[in-house]
Amino acid sequence: MAIIPTYEIDLVKAKTSKINDVDFNNLTFGRVFTDHMFVCDFKDGEWQKPQIMPYQAMTIDPSARVFHYGQAVFEGMKAYKDEDGKVFLFRPDQNFERINKSSARMAIPEFPKDYFFKGLETLLKLDSEWIKPGVGNSLYLRPFVIATEPAISASPANEYRFMIICSPAKAYYNEPVRVLFAEKFSRSADGGVGFAKAAGNYGAQFYPTSLAQKKGFQQIIWTDASTHDYLEEAGTMNIFFRIGDKLITAPNNDRILDGVTRKSVIQLAEDLGIECEVRRVSVKEIKDAAKNGSLKEIFGAGTAAVISPVSAFEHAGDVFEIPEEENSYATLFKSTLLNIQHNLAEDKHDWRYEVK
Incomplete structure (x- = not known):
């Protein structure tokens, strides 16, 4: 898989899509994930160049601070598609502001706004077929940050990983x-x-x-x-x-x-x-x-x-x-x-x- 350079994000496309194996009429919330994910690491005092890559497991050190001191925050958002195929987010500025507010409270460095929105937009355009039209159907988006520095001393980490993963969600007809x-x-x-x-x-x-x-x-x-x-x-x-x-x-x-x-x-x-x-x-x-x-x-x-x-x-x-x-x-x-x-x-x- 060759890296395709973009202006802000390095993009590695999945060779094949999993979408044909998914029954969109029988989804369990948060169990199925799209073909790609967004990843950006914080090292040496700054956020590095973001990447979008095939959704995959990742290797993380057992001493990563997230496991020991709980430095982890997340957001929940959705993308929607209308009958003309246009894709929309709902008030994403609020989610961006809140994840940085959450990060600040947990001593995690705030994430750049242009990376956040460019990452979301690139990811959604790449996996747009996973967003199904119809009222109530959506693509649930999970931005999150974890402390990845391998160290078990009780202090804030110096290394973090910001990610966005996506999961299709069906119309939610919840009983009282x-x-x-x-x-x-x-x-x-x-x-x-x-x-x-x-x-x-x-x-x-x-x-x-x-x-x-x-x-x-x-x-x-x-x-x-x-x-x-x-x-x-x-x-x-x-x-x-x-x-x-x-x-x-x-x-x-x-x-x-x-x-x-x-x-x-x-x-x-x-x-x-x-x-x-x-x-x-x-x-x-x-x-x-x-x-x-x-x-x-x-x-x-x-x-x-x-x-x-x-x-x-x-x-x-x-x-x-x-x-x-x-x-x-x-x-x-x-x-x-x-x-x-x-x-x-x-x-x-x-x-x-x-x-x-």
Whole structure:
């Protein structure tokens, strides 16, 4: 395989494609990957020339600091294709800013903007056949950075690897989930890394979530670490509550991820004339609203599922079922977002980014 020089990226094309071996009607999320990946190493105090190469396993030293001190951050984004074959990203500037914000918190050098966007665009043009049209279908993109320096002394690494891998995703028709309000475990704490997409944030959720699943609940709505009185995030998503016709969501802080879907929902609520309050939301307020019938909906918002409705919640032994709402905000926001992402609706905020 010969290296094909480009202006900014060295490109090595795969000899053959795996695409004909993939059943796009029966995809398991995050299990199938496209033909190519983007790689850029940080050495000698600077990011080196990026490469795009065939998707493959890589060799890494057992003493790489990522294995010992968890220096790893990532992003989640999607590419979409409309019926004319045009490819779009959704608010990629937000993902670029957030991965560098996450990196800074983990003492990882920030990645250059031109490398990020040139890498994404080159990769998507190369693997464009993996992006299937149709509302809900997409190509999930996973940019991430890991510390690769072989050393086990407890200090930030001097060498890193930035990568982007891609996985086709089918339309996500998710059933409403049952959730637990956290009473003991915490997702993050004041002064911590909750606002960053640090790998350890997600690994730490697996155990308490597995306990919830054994009780018949699919996810946890995390509460503040100090008192467990205030609701903050849902599993790996931001969380929204509808009381009457009013939408409520927790404010960003150093415990809560600044979700791209979250801020898009807040803007769409304004566009649609739906009152949205960004403020602290107490467990008591939501339980009281469930008791008096004013709690109409709870739903999560995130890249993978877009909007994920909640059908019931449990706290302190009390279980509350949430009746299905005929004029659901969750359904409205999901369809509105998907139509914008797939170039089927007006994009008055310039959220779509066309890959040309």
